[in-house]
Structures are given as C-alpha cells and as structure tokens.
Amino acid sequence: MEKHPENNEEYKGLKVNKGIAQPEIVSPYLRNKRVQRRELSVNDYVEGIVKGNVSMLSRAVTLVESINPDHQSIAQEVLEKCLPYSGKSVRIGISGVPGAGKSTSIDSFGMHVLEKGGKLAVLAIDPSSERSKGSILGDKTRMEALSAHPRSFIRPSPSAGSLGGVARKTRESIILCEAAGYDKVFVETVGVGQSETAVHSMVDFFLLIQLAGTGDELQGIKRGIMEMADAIVINKADGDNIDKANLAATQFRNALHLFPAPESGWTPRVLTYSGFYNLGVKEIWDMVDEYMDFVKDNGYFDHHRNQQSKYWMYESIDETLKSSFYNNSYIKEILTQYEDSVLQGNVTSFVAAKKLLDTYFNEIKK
Ligand code: GDP
Numbered sequence: 001m002e003k004h005p006e007n008n009e010e011y012k013g014l015k016v017n018k019g020i021a022q023p024e025i026v027s028p029y030l031r032n033k034r035v036q037r038r039e040l041s042v043n044d045y046v047e048g049i050v051k052g053n054v055s056m057l058s059r060a061v062t063l064v065e066s067i068n069p070d071h072q073s074i075a076q077e078v079l080e081k082c083l084p085y086s087g088k089s090v091r092i093g094i095s096g097v098p099g100a101g102k103s104t105s106i107d108s109f110g111m112h113v114l115e116k117g118g119k120l121a122v123l124a125i126d127p128s129s130e131r132s133k134g135s136i137l138g139d140k141t142r143m144e145a146l147s148a149h150p151r152s153f154i155r156p157s158p159s160a161g162s163l164g165g166v167a168r169k170t171r172e173s174i175i176l177c178e179a180a181g182y183d184k185v186f187v188e189t190v191g192v193g194q195s196e197t198a199v200h201s202m203v204d205f206f207l208l209i210q211l212a213g214t215g216d217e218l219q220g221i222k223r224g225i226m227e228m229a230d231a232i233v234i235n236k237a238d239g240d241n242i243d244k245a246n247l248a249a250t251q252f253r254n255a256l257h258l259f260p261a262p263e264s265g266w267t268p269r270v271l272t273y274s275g276f277y278n279l280g281v282k283e284i285w286d287m288v289d290e291y292m293d294f295v296k297d298n299g300y301f302d303h304h305r306n307q308q309s310k311y312w313m314y315e316s317i318d319e320t321l322k323s324s325f326y327n328n329s330y331i332k333e334i335l336t337q338y339e340d341s342v343l344q345g346n347v348t349s350f351v352a353a354k355k356l357l358d359t360y361f362n363e364i365k366k
Helices: 028-038 042-050 054-065 069-085 102-115 136-142 163-179 194-200 223-228 239-257 281-298 300-327 329-343 349-365
Strands: 090-096 120-125 152-154 184-190 205-211 231-235 269-272
Touching: 042 054, 042 069, 042 163, 054 069, 054 163, 069 163, 090 102, 090 194, 090 281, 102 120, 102 184, 102 231, 102 281, 120 163, 120 194, 163 184, 163 194, 163 300, 184 194, 194 205, 194 223, 205 223, 205 239, 205 281, 231 239, 231 281, 239 269, 269 281, 281 300, 300 329, 300 349, 329 349
Parallel strands: 090 184, 090 205, 120 152, 120 184, 205 231, 231 269
Antiparallel strands: none
C-alpha cells in the first residue's frame, strides 16, 4: 500500500491539513487580566479578605501554603496585616481515627452551629494521608450539606510535609479566616498521634470522637490524646449501638477520673451522639458554649491563647531555621556526601552534623 495516499491528487479520504502556529494573544483585555492575576498587592489581599471575599481568602491561603519563598514573604505581610482583625473566633479541634465519623459529624455540627448565624471555616491537619494532596473536591463530597452552605469555607489539609510545617500553615490559615469574618473555626485531624498536639496548640476546645463496640474501647488511644480532650464524644449512638455507646461512655468517664485535673479547671465530659442521624448534636454544642463561658470567666481562655502564641513563636523559629539550612544551596550540594560517609561508618553522625552546621553558619555569614 502507498505510504501516504493523501498526497495523491486522486485521494478522496480524510486529509490532515498542515497546522498553523498558535497566534499570540492580541486582546489587550486578556493580557491585562493575566498580569493582574499575578500582581495582587499585599493590600489587595488584605482588603479582599477583610471584606469577606472568599476567592481572595482562598488565594491567600494558597500563598500561605506555597513553598515558593516569594509567595511566603507576601503571605507573611498579609498575615501581619490581618492579625489585628483575627482572634475573635471560637476554635474547635476535632479528632478521631479514620472511620470514627469525623466528616459526617463535622457536617452535622457545622450545620447546627450555622443555624445561629455567623460563618464557619473548616480546616485540617493531616500530614500523612492521601487526602492531604489537596483534593478540595474530596473534602467537599465528604461534607455534603456544609460544603453547599453559603456561610462555610472548607479547606483540606495543606499538602504533605513535615508536621510542624503543615500545622503552621493551618494555624496561619486560621488567622486569615478570622480576618475574613469566620467566627467559628473547626480544625480536623486524624486521631493517630502527634498531629493532635499540633491541633491542641491552636484551638480553644479539643473534641475527641470515639466509637463504641469493640469491647476494649480504651485500647489504642494514646493517653496523651485523651488527656488533651475537653470532651470525648462517642459517635454512632444509634439503632442497636446505643447500649454499647452508653457502656463505652461509662468506661471513658471512669478512665478520665484517673487523669490529673486540666489546667483550665474544666472537668472533661463524655457524651454520646449520632452524627449521621443528628442525635445529641445540640447537647454537644451546648456543652462547648458552656465551656467557653467557663474559661472566659476564669481567665483561662486568654491565658491559653497567650501560651499558644508563645508556642508558635518557637515553632516558627524552628521551622525557619530548618528550612533555611536545608534550602541553602551549598548545604544541598554536600549533604548527601556526609550522609554517605555516615552510612559507611567513616564519620559519626554527630561529627557530620557538627561539620554541616559549621559550614552552614559560615556560609550565611558571607
Ligand atoms: P471519618 O473517616 O472519620 O471522616 O468518617 P466518616 O464521616 O467518613 O464516616 C465513616 C463511616 O461511618 C461512614 O460510612 C458513615 O456513614 C458512618 N457513620 C458516620 N457517622 C455515623 C453515625 O452517627 N451513625 C452510624 N450508624 N454511622 C455513621
């Protein structure tokens, strides 16, 4: 068969015409638009956020999450200017193992708190999971009612990275959300360990979701996580599961007695509910309101927030030093050589670390 029949003049079949080059964009309108998108000033962001403009808020959160140093420096300026407008929300940490019903519950809790008005932001800290790869859609389908609510703002966890880094970004996003008028903030985390400490360091109330029915409810929950909880709520207390949930509640209550009294002076409570069937949700939020009144009266609320600010100052120093070290171009070049030497036993870890750090400090002096 002929190799290129279309070149034959007799050919009647489909032809492939030679293409033309992509013309340059000539519309001045489009050009301007592009430039504008890239060059929002710090004030543009701040003004937009303070007016409650959701797309501006989203873009600012994206800046906070960016690893690009230029974005980070704009983000820091935006944060600084938003700070005076922040701090006025109630921040709630919500934790529970996968399957405990966090999304279902946050959907119900969120719809409940929004009934009274105001605006709710839902953020997350999840440095490990697949979900943290930034799929907003994933989170929106997880919280169906809430994501369609005009006064809610749902943002998935910043993408995977060190826990400290991910947590700092979430903490900074809280500031932006508050400046945008969100007076309730939920911070969700997977209840498996260290991320709880990070969440605890940025919220006013820490809610731990548990399940009943495994027979040994208290197993597998780290003592530290239970100690942080201002309330333990047992989900899926519906249908055949009600008795088991009540039994689990008793076991948790007994266990909580063994812990030292929290600094807040509040006695942590244990309640049962069903996020799916919306049972007992009101009682949980009445309790949260009661807690807020309690700690505002006794001064713990402000004390705790101050402590948190101090914690974040040190976290921020740690994070900045670390990233400055690892991003230093000279260190990047020599790091693997040292790593190899340590692996081969040519040099001890401590000597390698010291040499690298000395090199780094000399480099930044230049
Ligand atoms: P997450 O992984 O903690 O976010 O948990 P999900 O909210 O995705 O819930 C896990 C599963 O438990 C889903 O199949 C839910 O439908 C179910 N579930 C959540 N809350 C309840 C509840 O209150 N009662 C019952 N029976 N099932 C629930």
